[in-house]
Amino acid sequence: xxxxxxxxxxxxxxxxxxxxxxxxxxxxxxxxxxxxxxxxxxxxxxxxxxxxxxxxxxxxxxxxxxxxxxxxxxxxxxxxxxxxxxxxxxxxxxxxxxxxx
Numbered sequence: 307x308x309x310x311x312x313x314x315x316x317x318x319x320x321x322x323x324x325x326x327x328x329x330x331x332x333x334x335x336x337x338x339x340x341x342x343x344x345x346x347x348x349x350x351x352x353x354x355x356x357x358x359x360x361x362x363x364x365x366x367x368x369x370x371x372x373x374x375x376x377x378x379x380x381x382x383x384x385x386x387x388x389x390x391x392x393x394x395x396x397x398x399x400x401x402x403x404x405x406x407x
Contacts, residue, residue: 307339307358307398308365312372314353315388319345322353322386330376333357336368351388365395 316322326343333341338357346352359365372393376382383390 307360308362309396309398310355310357310359310365310369310393311396312355312357312391312393314355314391316351316353316386317388318386319350319353325382325386326355331368331371333368336371337361337364338368362395362397369393369395 314322323343337359339360340356340358342356344354344356346354357365357368359368377391
């Protein structure tokens with residue numbers, strides 16, 4: 307399993323969430339098996355998105371689609387985000403059960 311981890315410095319969470327919910331880059335059609343959305347407990351405008359994919363190629367292709375079709379639009383960075391998002395692809399190497407410490 308591969309997870310695309312994206313950090314978004316948003317200007318207004320509610321405005322970001324409205325756009326996020328429209329799925330402008332086609333998460334489901336790109337093979338995202340799960341999507342998790344988080345907000346920093348100290349900075350509610352710091353958002354993290356984790357998207358799970360079966361392959362690294364699928365995660366990479368989706369990231370490239372985000373960069374070319376969504377993030378490269380000036381209105382996205384200027385209106386929704388205070389800076390460009392950052393992203394990385396993580397490979398799951400181990401998983402432990404619920405409550406494992």
